[in-house]
Amino acid sequence: MDYLSTRDKTLRLSAAEAITMGLSRDGGLFTPVLFPRLSVLELETLCDMSYQRRAAYVMGKFLDGFRPEELGYYALSAYGPDTSAAGFPDAGKFDCPEVAPLHQVDSNTWCLELWHGPTSAFKDMALQMLPLLLSASLKKTGEEKTACILVATSGDTGKAALEGFADVEQTKILVFYPENGVSEIQKLQMVTQEGKNVGVCAVQGNFDDAQNGVKRIFSDAEMREELEKRGYFLSSANSINWGRILPQVVYYISAYCDLVRSGKIKLGQKINYCVPTGNFGNILSCYYARKMGVPVGKLICASNRNDVLTDFIHTGVYDRNRPFHTTMSPSMDILISSNLERLLFDLSEWDDELVREYMTQLNQTGRYEISDMIKERLQMLFYGGFCSEEDTAAAIAAMYKDHGYLIDTHTAVAAKVLSDYRRESGDDTPAIFVSTASPYKFCDSVLTAVGETPAANSLDRIEQLRQVTGVTPPSRLAALKGKEIRFSEVTERTGMESVVRAFLQ
DSSP, X not given: OOEEETTEEEEEEOHHHHHHHOSOTTSOOEEESOOOOOOHHHHHHHHTSOHHHHHHHHHHTTOTTSOHHHXXXXXXXXXXXXXXXXXXXXXXXXXXXXXXXXXXXXXXXXXXXOOOXXXXXXXHXXXXXXXXXXXXXXXXXXXXXXXXXXXXXXXXHHHHHHHHHTTXXXXXXXXXXXXXXXXHHHHHHHHTOOOTTEEEEEESSOHHHHHHHHHHHHTOHHHHHHHHHTTEEEEEOSTTSHHHHHHHHHHHHHHHHHHHHTTSSOXXXXXXXXXXXXXXXXXXXXXXXXXXXXXXXXXXXXXXXOOHHHHHHHHSEEEOOSOOOOOSOGGGOOSOOTTHHHHHHHHTTSOHHHHHHHHHHXXXXXXXXXXXXXXXXXXXXXXXXXXXXXXXXXXXXXXXXXXXXXXXXXXXXXXXXXXHHHHHHOOOOOEEEEEOBOGGGGHHHHHHHTTOOOOSSTXXXXXXXXXXXXXXXXXXXXXXXXXXXXXXXXXXXXXXXXXXXXXXX
16 A cells, blocks of 8 residues: 655655655655555454454555564564563563453443553554564665654653664664653653663753654755765654554554443444544544544544644634643643644545645644635534643542542543533443553642642652552553663754754764
8 A cells, every 4th residue: 555645645655665754755744545444344353353463454454565474473562461572672561461451431431541551651552563663664665774763752652662662773763852841750751761772852842842843853855864874864753653643543443342342332333532632643543443434423632721623623723823831631732733634634635735735824824724625524523622720630530539440631631521522412422532641650640639749759659649549550650760860961942953963973
């Protein structure tokens, strides 16, 4: 299957080429030329498979040039319990056999837990797979240069990417994070990362500043040429890379199959998904699962106080010219949702000229307004809602008090917005809300929400939360205590290019 750029549909690449390049040189995002439909029989067959087999089967629909046995091996390596594939240290290490289990909250509501991987965040679902796909793609394309993976993170992507790519052959990875825009646990996870090929740097600014800096570096032809002479080329582990989006499609298909297999719903019955959303990659993956034939009803897009997507879905106007809020759900503190470009490309029926125009307007003025046709299609599929800081804390408290279930701040946003949607619409369709991180990654906010005063030290809060709730923390978070801090560099937004040059000396 070929891949084309959202800004130039005449550009065609193979799957391996698209994964290797990450971001198109015209600034566009790669998207497949078609989305294969899963038949009813195929969905029924998937219901009887393990998560690993489902992953290999679904990804095989999009990855021409990758053999089924090859993808099967990668899926076992990425999602296996405490296994290590040759050349990929610490691959796998998911702490439950289901990989992405469903927790039933009530008779009509489930929570999809995506944080059972090595960094306790949903990014592991893709970033345990991407290094395997990229390494294979380098060989398939005959690329001899070293891939430099540049990552901008609002918290979870950075650590998951560092963990996935640490000491992977023919790669180096450099992560930029907003200096004051991640939780203490997220920061500690990154700055203590082990590996000879990894680098971490804080940026003075917010996530959008870091993301714009990475995009600027990617589009700098002079810098690309300079790095190529040194034996490097740039690639991405952010969700702008198709190799990040594809593994995420799997868990939406898998969750539906799990509900069918457990007898909670019948095959063909619709379900709604509510997804906490920042860069739009996670909910976009759910949209793609729907295009493949999964009976998804409403796609509920849940935002925090940075409610640019909520306004966009309601009005058709995307406007980032608004205050930026630093919240207790930092992975969603984003005003420029990069993956929205892929959705616009699809809803506009591949109108690359129109997409280029929208992206130019966004870059130059900070806003654009979509056509009535695209707006109508958007609103048929999506509902947008947002959650205040007070309501986020209240949702954590209510979920713990009423259901004995501990959730993090991002998951709480989804739970609250799902409740709002049901109340406003009267839609009682069975629904899944997505849990993107362990509550132990945000101990201070979770402790406060359940009525406790957090300990002064961020690592002491892990034990405090365990004592208060009786919920066992992920072992790798508990092991952060005493780890050596390896990275302390801070740069201005304009200095990111210099950091890259120094990293690749």
